[in-house]
Amino acid sequence: MSALLATLPGHYYTSGDLFAAEQANIFESRWFCTVRSADLAEPGRFRKVQVGRESVLLVRGRDGLLRAFLNVCRHRGAQLCTESEGQVRRSLRCPYHSWTYGLDGRLMAAPNIGTLTDDAGSPIDRQRYGLVPVALTEWLGYAWVCLADVPPPFEDVVAEATATLGDADAINRYGIGGLDVGHRVVYEVAANWKLIVENFMECYHCSSIHPELVGVLPEFTKGVAAQANVGRGAEFGSQVQGFTVDGAAGFGRLPGLTEDQDRRYYAITVKPTVFVNLVPDHVIFHRMYPLAADRTVVECDWLYPRDVLNSGQDMSRSVELFHRVNEQDFAACERTQPAMSSRAYRNGGVLVPAEHHLAVFHEWVLSRLAAAV
């Protein structure tokens, strides 16, 4: 009766009920990566993002702080912002009845506010009827929010995500927070978010679908993923000059890197929805927005030092490598999604030894769903 290690059963990838449970217990309960902080540099600049089932508004205050709120007026519930991004001067005004909030969320004004009293006849509490705040922290230049009443410690997220790099300081040497977005692509993927995570975590598929990536990282032909073993990464081929679609030279090494971070590719997964790819001259950063059991949006940023971007050099071969990897990966995930509802996958598929670390991800998902009670 011995057999290969099993994956999650197929219905974990198709059930609307399980996806709703993931919304509640994963995306709305863990730290969720939203916007690049620098995209909201000036006071009053805002962006609307979907976090689980909630519309969340991120806005830069006049005090320079970035804050997050539920995008809902406290009066009769109109959405404060319907545009995906924009800029206001000093306040957020609901267009329905003109309730007006400061950039810190406090209720500043409302028509006849002087006459508004609670059921005890007292003037209304402007704090109580302020916008509902959402916890926010910044890391790697991105704003991470958490809808839980008691957010889990963010340090645990960092520690767990960076463990495979071997060295707690390794990721800091890339200086990701100081890089600029050189290119951004948004992909719509007709697949469950967990298929995308699993695909990112293993490299047994690399030789089948990623000819360009394997050209740069020839050891990927062996099928062992960069994040399968602690501190390893993957080494550039001896003839390869840079992490580009044809192995041609890229750009200068990021200033803080150590010698053993040169000519190597590292990758980490920040559960639930972020992948970070580290190469000597840039960083590729993926954020997922799971929208349904079979639909996920992936936003991918290519991050470079500002002086490289300002130099006028041709970025196309640098960007093209991972853009192709993305398209190849998402096509594979979309091909897999329909089979998740087959009786052939009722008890799941199997993991080969090079994929055994995926079981850790599966256990994490199961534990999060079990935590729901």
Next chain:
Amino acid sequence: MSALLATLPGHYYTSGDLFAAEQANIFESRWFCTVRSADLAEPGRFRKVQVGRESVLLVRGRDGLLRAFLNVCRHRGAQLCTESEGQVRRSLRCPYHSWTYGLDGRLMAAPNIGTLTDDAGSPIDRQRYGLVPVALTEWLGYAWVCLADVPPPFEDVVAEATATLGDADAINRYGIGGLDVGHRVVYEVAANWKLIVENFMECYHCSSIHPELVGVLPEFTKGVAAQANVGRGAEFGSQVQGFTVDGAAGFGRLPGLTEDQDRRYYAITVKPTVFVNLVPDHVIFHRMYPLAADRTVVECDWLYPRDVLNSGQDMSRSVELFHRVNEQDFAACERTQPAMSSRAYRNGGVLVPAEHHLAVFHEWVLSRLAAAV
């Protein structure tokens, strides 16, 4: 712990189950306004309307009576009419197997009807296999139908709807049944029908979104609705000549009106789906067709005396005022709908004093749903 009065919790505006309960216990159990009787003036003229989950056929008989039936052949269930409106001569013939019904619903003919016997061998009962009748009454020139086995007294609907006019005879003086449709617009609104009712009932939003309306009715800047107090309505501004988009003169006063009905706007809500707006020279009549928890069709008629319509005068400024109000209101409702599923609205929003009469509507909805058992 004192707080502002709460609205209904958000899931009342999004739940498919609650909407199904509303279909059963409100739209299919109360009097529901369907067509303008005059639209079906000639014998054989018919129109198909959606009442809750049912397709209902209204048809003018050769005896001049308007009748309503379920739009379903009693034999194998084909829809008798698939067109939204039309005209037949003397009968409604199902095109599938040619069962043929009189305009009074009686089964007139069927292929081999002479050989059709029931399971006791008797000839079939043509009344029993006639079209399923639906109760119908006429008021204000419209046909109101009720799918309940025992329809509630229509007088109660009239009394409740007109109570805020103060005077039981006030609405009759407008002679609405004798007016003609001068203009009709059908709006598709991506919002729950109750948001549209609430929006119509209050005027706290008027100064925020209705500049033209407030121009004509300046007291609306105070946020007090015309139907918040008995017999008040709202007075035209002193410089205003008529109920038009720019306050220019409208048409002559409707013949039956009293002096205190001149230069005033009155409004009533006929629950569940009708709004009537009364001004000295015309009437604006809204009918809603709730199609889903988040989708409602609103049909709006502008009604004028026939001689005004025949006079060739320009109607555009008269029509434009409420057309803009409609577009402004429905945009606000559509902006509110998405937030109904937010945790910020889990226990609802709040009502300011000028909106307190909305709570009566909320109680009515809850009592109807509770009546369902």
Next chain:
Amino acid sequence: MSALLATLPGHYYTSGDLFAAEQANIFESRWFCTVRSADLAEPGRFRKVQVGRESVLLVRGRDGLLRAFLNVCRHRGAQLCTESEGQVRRSLRCPYHSWTYGLDGRLMAAPNIGTLTDDAGSPIDRQRYGLVPVALTEWLGYAWVCLADVPPPFEDVVAEATATLGDADAINRYGIGGLDVGHRVVYEVAANWKLIVENFMECYHCSSIHPELVGVLPEFTKGVAAQANVGRGAEFGSQVQGFTVDGAAGFGRLPGLTEDQDRRYYAITVKPTVFVNLVPDHVIFHRMYPLAADRTVVECDWLYPRDVLNSGQDMSRSVELFHRVNEQDFAACERTQPAMSSRAYRNGGVLVPAEHHLAVFHEWVLSRLAAAV
């Protein structure tokens, strides 16, 4: 209290839950007709079909045998084939991780297959990780598959379907397996599959909607279906020369037919999803693919002897007759579907005596659903 015989209640035609039960207990449990075998004549030729909720792959082996498999890789579940049809040389290779299967389903190769061991450390069992086979048999030139663990005897399907022909050998004389597809049309029908079966089984509607068919088979004006009585069929009108849209001559009589099969139309229903229409010079063969409670795809083949097809004669009048019948029937079914959710059809409609044999089909459906328990 006596009444006409009732049909199934309306919710049998609209409920998603009942449709799911039909998927499990009918389409995925009985023999289901898929492809014309001759469409997959050469080794490596494959076609993907939907059987209930499963994607099934039919492929001709190098040994000449036609086989069926679930279209799912045993490793991580990618669909082996996403095209609807095609041809491979000697194997089916999953493009995600390159697991490769023989045309007989056996796992032939996988990257690092030598190192893949089960949890007891033994080399993996290539049979165990082969494609999941699906039972297949051939009849009338079509491949019938069954997803049940223990398929019911196919002889029972044949015996029940052909019983109304009166003579067990009658269908064989048409030599259907040896005919060629002269024309094929795929219809998308917005109706429940059972409405399509019921429509096919009765002829009470023929005089209402099938003028061309009644022109060729004038006894159909009486409303008695060809399959209502054993061995009867329906006779061509005396002036009719052939089974064509205008009664003009068709082609020569099929070689094996007896005299009493000439100038007659016969029809059988092979439950759940096949109709076969037999006329002296050709055969019209319908296969249904039920996709949802209110959506069914019907594929219709017109089958002729090869020499007729090769002769260059004009097929259009021969094909046009049943193409019109199909369009007329499917329009009637689509008109009926919406009324299935009406309260008027809550307990079903009624069957006239000429439709009483439909009750046998209804009982069969109920017994299949009850068998599910």
